[in-house]
Amino acid sequence: MKTAKNAGRSGAARSARAAAREPGVSQRNLAYESFRQQILSARIRPGQFVSQRELMRLLDMPLGAVREMIPRLEAARLIVTVPKRGLQIAPVDLKLIRNAFQVRAMIEREAVLNFVRHASDEELTRIEQQHRDILARATSGKPDSRLDDDAQAADWGLHDTMIDAMGNEILSEIYRVNSLHVRLIRLDADQVRPMRVVPAMQEHLKFIDALRARDERRAVDAVAEHIENSRERVITAMLGGGAPAREARSSS
Template sequence: MSRVAAYQHFKERLLSGELSPGQFITQKEFANLAGVPVGTAREAIQKLEHESLLKVHPQRGIQIADITTKFIREAFGLRKFLEVQAVLNFASGEYEDVVSDLIEKTTEVLENSKTDQSEEVLERAVEVDWEMHDKIIEECDNDLLTEVYQINAARLRLIKVSNRMTPKRAIEALGEHLTILNHCLAQDGPKAAEALGEHIDIAMNRALRGK
């Protein structure tokens, strides 16, 4: 397995909830989880530490990022900084087909979520939730912006490992998404930005409460 593949493999294990926030593991345990020799693991460890997903403590081992108040506020604060500006572009009218497609998907999942609270529907709600945020950044067509967003998205996913979306919150979040998307469809950037900012604040406050 290559260094890049090892990094991706461990990251997937981390974001699956297999490891707990704040947990300590050894370098050997990390290598076993990543499926690589210890030497190869070191480079993946450095990259993950750079992304604030873990911390190396000399003599103590490797600590999975602890979900502190500071960690949550910084991750959601960066998301808000990036996306509230990016949604102005998304609401320009140039991406009407993309916005309409998201509205259709979101509406379908929202209606399903009201009558079917199965794990399968909840997982689909999470997918659609992420898709809107991803598209807002993607349509900026800026590689540096996308890189920063993706690094921060991993932090947000780690937060959500211990703060899973409930059926009730899924319905609320998808409703908030529809408000944002309809403002985008109407090419009202300021209202879309305001609604997105409120949506991110709600998600942050929920994470801070651990609900």
């Protein structure tokens, strides 16, 4: 029987093998993609120490590819080298939260302005229905083992779609690296998971409504509010749910 750890590793390996079928993909890029998948599937945790050989086994990649990948991870601040201890997955603190959500807000503002002008009515209808379906499942009171994964796919799928619709590969890459930081932040605040689906879907529907109305100002305000609320949910969860998020924000 596969353990959860082995299942996560094999899933990342499958993603890497799928990428390997694309022409011109280097071993270093395959290793990076596998690392990214490990974050997305919560197999790599913030603050975790790993050796190069542990990464080699975790990513199912040769040591040379792992060594070539590490400078890219360091440049993106996803890994830091700690003297005498080795490689550490980026630890989460209030500074990282502030920086990651600030970058997200800046890029998504431009993405929303573009999307409100160019997204088709059919695409917006499909996105809205997807969110309403998730919200209905979240409020049904029925056990749903797939709800969190499906909600995350809908949540990040909308944001990624808006970013990619700008057609700017540089911004898309910056956004995706920053998204990995946001994922690490959320992994460090597991308490936020059960409390995020309903408000996240409701906030998305609010700015989807503005998108469908082609109301630029309302759409920008709604996505800014959503990002700020996401940040506050994370901070509140990390502080144990007792300290006001706004107080933490003022000190970050």
